Amino acid sequence: MKITLIHPFHYFGLNRFAHRLMPLHGITLAYLSRLIPPQHDVRIVYEAREPVDYTAPADLVAITTLTVTANRAYRIADRYRQRGIKVILGGPHASARPTEAKQHADAVAIGNGETTLPHIIRDIENNCLKPFYHNYVPERLPPLENIAAPNRWCTSMMASRGCEMNCEFCSMQSIFGKFYLQRRASEVIREIKQVASPNIFFVDDNFFGTSRKTREFYSELLEAVSQTGKNWYGQCRLPVVEDEAVVDIFARTNCNALLIGFESLNPENSRQVTKQTVSRDYYLSVVRKLHNRGIGVVGSFIFGFDHDTPDTINRTLEFCITAKMELALFTILTPFPGTALFERLESEGRIISKNWDDYTMEKCVFRPRHFSPESLTAALNRAEREFFSMRSIYRRSQLGMKYGYLEKFLAVNVLRNIGLKVTNALKTGAR
Ligand code: B12
Ligand code: SF4
Structure with missing residues (x-):
């Protein structure tokens, strides 16, 4: 066929x-x-x-x-x-x-x-x-020999699939079931050696994990990646980088940057949905620990949780700039169908759009507690514009220039700055 x-x-x-x-x-x-x-x-x-x-x-x-x-x-x-x-x-x-x-x-x-x-x-x-x-949990994951790169710069790779956590806004467990499967390290290493691009992006949901067995698996894998001379990017949960020894391994094996799901600076939100430790000082210590080892931080934040107010957004922005984060991803809480969040907001009659085109995470599709949907979307846009303003890029780049990491991210920051200005001008023109 x-x-x-x-x-x-x-x-x-x-x-x-x-x-x-x-x-x-x-x-x-x-x-x-x-x-x-x-x-x-x-x-x-x-x-x-x-x-x-x-x-x-x-x-x-x-x-x-x-x-x-x-x-x-x-x-x-x-x-x-x-x-x-x-x-x-x-x-x-x-x-x-x-x-x-x-x-x-x-x-x-x-x-x-x-x-x-x-x-x-x-x-x-x-x-x-x-x-x-119908869905069944797989017993093993297939090999990914000669995987094609989407661009010359970076190739996506997967070493494990599944996640042990079950965050309210995430579809992983509710749709795919509760499982965590690792591939054979030797197989993944062979595939990475075949890749032509200089960077690898691990799409794994639960990268590195916290159990001894998982850590041994990733340590072997990452040591082998560094021997190929390639750099790598990954996305991981905060508890993973609490451990100095893990950060040492990441630094030694050419980790360029990590996408970290901070999600919220508000402890009351985390009690409700993400179940992770939250305090501004703790977050700052994590970012500094990574920066001190030359690892860039892409912070992912969600706005619109029940305890969020305009002040939460201002504090988040201030935190990202003070921490000199290389990039920040600000998104609006979005109740994707199949998640516990969708069920909760639906039962509370708070979902206002079921046009799936609106589910970009940049537009508010439900009624937040302390914002109107429009004011939350506007607050997100403002936070993005300020984070990517030339003044913020300059402030964040000072640390980067010293240790040599922001230059890796300068182009993408400046492009985002231009992109946001053009989008804003187009929106204003259309009104
Ligand atoms: C890497 C990643 C990205 C990358 C690449 C995106 C992409 N399009 O794949 C980037 C950073 C660009 C990205 C962006 C976005 N992402 Co993303 N991303 C992921 C992540 C972490 C891995 C994706 C992946 O490669 N998985 C591995 C493959 C093998 O898994 P899979 O795609 O689910 O496929 C399996 C099954 O679904 C099934 N399957 C899938 N399709 C089909 C089709 C057929 C016919 C069959 C039989 C089976 C089948 O078979 C596969 C093996 O089991 C997932 C989380 C996850 N674990 O999947 C989130 C995820 C896919 N992203 C998500 C979201 C929301 C987004 C964004 C909207 C975020 C944003 N604000 O921009 C954008 C959308 C961009 C776009 N248009 O594609 C959500 C989607 C939720 C939803 N209900 O839609 C996920 C699931 C995260 C989450 N935990 O909720 N993302
Ligand atoms: S958001 Fe991340 S940590 Fe939470 S359940 Fe989804 S994949 Fe796991």
């Missing part, structure tokens, strides 16, 4: 241009292609990079969906089905809303593709496709 795998794209205009400049995507399609038996001819299409060619020959089209890309995925699916081509939908959104997705597909894969995709392909070959394929 000729099988086309598609990752739809929801950003248009300026954002599409930005994505072309710096393409970064997960490994979903490359990963799914490894679950398809080798006799099939597989084509991968990232819509962010190339338009979907509806005339290219295909016997089966498999589309992955995030909530924000769901509507776009449905439009693509409808056009293929009009041509009589079978379409299957999967991924976090289709898994959370299978009945909705089924209106646009011949079959919907719920949850982990490791268990559903091979089964679907077998059923298509035997002409007995079922409408829904």
Whole structure:
């Protein structure tokens, strides 16, 4: 069979241009292609990079969906089905809303593709496709030999999948189930050696973890990565970098930067949703510890929790600049379908938009406690503009210039500054 795998794209205009400049995507399609038996001819299409060619020959089209890309995925699916081509939908959104997705597909894969995709392909070959394929926790993860890089600069890689935590706003456990699986370190090391780009981005949910076994696994892996001369980026939970010994390993093995989910500076929010220790001093000590070892910090923060007020946002901004964070990702709390957060806000009658196009994490789709939806979106935009202002870039770069890390991030900070100015000018012009 000729099988086309598609990752739809929801950003248009300026954002599409930005994505072309710096393409970064997960490994979903490359990963799914490894679950398809080798006799099939597989084509991968990232819509962010190339338009979907509806005339290219295909016997089966498999589309992955995030909530924000769901509507776009449905439009693509409808056009293929009009041509009589079978379409299957999967991924976090289709898994959370299978009945909705089924209106646009011949079959919907719920949850982990490791268990559903091979089964679907077998059923298509035997002409007995079922409408829904249900989630099972996989027993092992497939190898990722010769994985294609989205750009010359960085390649995404996965060494483990699953997370031991269950944060209220996250879809991992509620959609995919409670599991944590590691691949064989030797296999991942072999694959990393095949990669041509100088940087590796680990997409693992629970990178490094906290158990002794997990730490041994990652230590072996990272020592091998450093021997290839490549640098790496990862995303990890705060408790992981509390340990000096772990930070030493990261520094020794060429960690360029870590994306850290700080989520909130407000301890009352953390009691409600993230279950992690929160204090400004503790956060600052973590950032300093990483900076002292030459590791950049990309801080991820969520605004709109029940205890957030405008003051929380001001304090967060002040913290990010004082801590001289290389980058900050400010997002609005978003109740993705399938999460405990969605259920709670729905039961409280607080969700105001179910247009999935709005689920960008930059727009408020529910009624927060201490903001109007519009004022929360405006506060987020203001925080972003201030964090990426030239004055803030200058203040944050002082430490970076001394130790040599901000220069790695200067271009992306300046580009973000320009991007925000252009977006703002376009919005003002449109009003
Ligand atoms: C790396 C990453 C990114 C990268 C790359 C994004 C990408 N498009 O993949 C970056 C930083 C760019 C990013 C951005 C965003 N991300 Co992100 N990201 C991830 C992360 C950590 C890993 C993705 C990955 O490669 N996973 C590994 C692959 C193998 O897993 P998978 O895609 O889920 O696929 C499995 C199954 O879903 C299934 N499957 C998937 N598709 C299909 C299709 C078929 C036909 C079948 C049979 C099976 C199947 O099979 C696979 C194996 O089991 C995930 C969390 C996670 N663990 O998945 C979040 C995650 C996907 N991101 C999320 C979000 C919200 C976003 C943003 C909207 C955030 C923002 N504010 O911008 C943007 C959207 C960008 C976009 N348009 O794609 C959410 C999505 C929730 C939702 N319901 O939509 C997730 C799940 C995080 C979370 N914990 O909630 N992200
Ligand atoms: S947000 Fe991160 S730590 Fe929390 S459950 Fe999701 S993947 Fe795990």
